[in-house]
């Protein structure tokens with residue numbers, strides 16, 4: 001099993017045994033962190049963001065902002081930064097060379113070595129990463145919310161979180177995912193990035209990418225897989241609840257729409273930046289680190305509003321050499337339902353462009369809200385049942401995030417109590 | 421109510437099971453195919469009925485931009501509207517439906 005990740009660097013877990021860590025962390029300055037930062041700390045520590053070992057220093061941010069590369073020259077598209085106000089830095093007397101104890105859920109989570117404290121021009125960061133400095137762009141808005149200073153330095157998990165049900169069955173670290181892929185005997189596999197519950201249009205995107213990924217390999221033995229990689233992060237009202245996303249994807253395997261030996265549902269923790277093409281590169285990097293060989297990119301990948309052309313996220317891969325990115329993009333147009341063909345079919349094949357019926361998010365949402373089971377050709381009945389079931393069990397009656405879910409949902413993970 | 425005046429419909433999804441019920445009361449022809457065999461039945465509201473629906477059910481919204489219909493009604497409300505359509509063998513049921521609120 002290879003452990004070589006993005007940038008040719010080995011996947012290294014930066015995780016300490018909590019009991020061994022206690023003595024080292026007891027006297028450190030404690031810094032409570034918000035959930036987004038906690039998620040990124042966990043991702044960094046397990047090597048999802050290899051070659052990064054921590055939050056970026058200024059030279060890395062500069063490289064990413066100005067030329068989509070880290071200071072080392074490795075391709076990287078989204079700044080991974082730890083922000084703190086100058087007031088908090090002064091009040092806590094934080095200086096370069098210190099080590100901080102990052103607290104999440106009122107428990108120690110990780111340490112952060114303060115290598116560098118720096119300021120950054122947020123407007124320039126937003127404009128270069130997102131191609132716009134419009135504060136209405138959710139990625140720009142997130143950038144503008146950063147406190148005035150950044151702390152760059154390595155992180156080390158000192159108290160590994162426990163994933164809660166049902167996520168515990170789907171969270172695999174890069175090392176675990178690589179072991180799983182080896183166990184399945186997959187020589188190739190393709191990532192399907194999602195924040196949706198799957199209708200059969202999504203199902204066909206996965207089938208399409210599996211076939212493209214398998215390509216010229218022998219067929220008697222399964223050597224190719226589909227890895228659903230669901231993104232779990234900050235939720236907004238109207239999003240699908242996280243539980244519905246993972247459990248419906250898994251249902252496609254459970255109920256045989258994908259064979260047991262070709263399909264795996266997994267999650268990563270990441271707060272979407274909606275950076276379109278730049279985010280496509282970032283997703284490709286994370287899946288490279290998971291040991292995945294191919295990555296599907298559909299229409300308007302990680303886009304928002306009309307900031308990007310629907311296929312910008314395809315074209316950006318033309319600008320990157322194979323030496324710079326180990327994962328192979330699989331570029332897919334749209335799948336739709338065609339009443340003339342009488343089936344779900346592909347934009348690149350079906351000539352009935354006038355008659356075609358697109359999978360519309362609004363229509364799908366409305367059908368789900370009304371609980372009216374759609375024809376199985378567009379929505380698998382078991383998937384539909386699970387949406388309604390998870391709405392009741394986890395979503396306070398709704399498959400879509402509402403105020404109650406935001407306030408009372410079960411967190412993805414629990415940071416175990418650790419006495420200092 | 422005549423069908424010449426402008427209406428503000430409530431869209432009710434019709435799958436095979438519901439379609440069979442509508443056909444039994446000869447309303448099958450009133451549905452429109454939307455997506456892969458899934459149909460919609462548009463239950464008309466007058467402007468006045470629309471306003472009452474929006475007042476009685478606070479989650480409901482009138483989508484004036486795209487669908488020009490009353491959206492986001494709770495599921496059980498739409499179920500009741502559908503049941504009343506079948507019971508009365510007519511789509512002109514909103515006056516009776518709203519009388520109960």
Ligand SMILES: [Zn+2]
Pocket residue numbers: 338339340341342345350351352
């Ligand atoms: Zn066709």
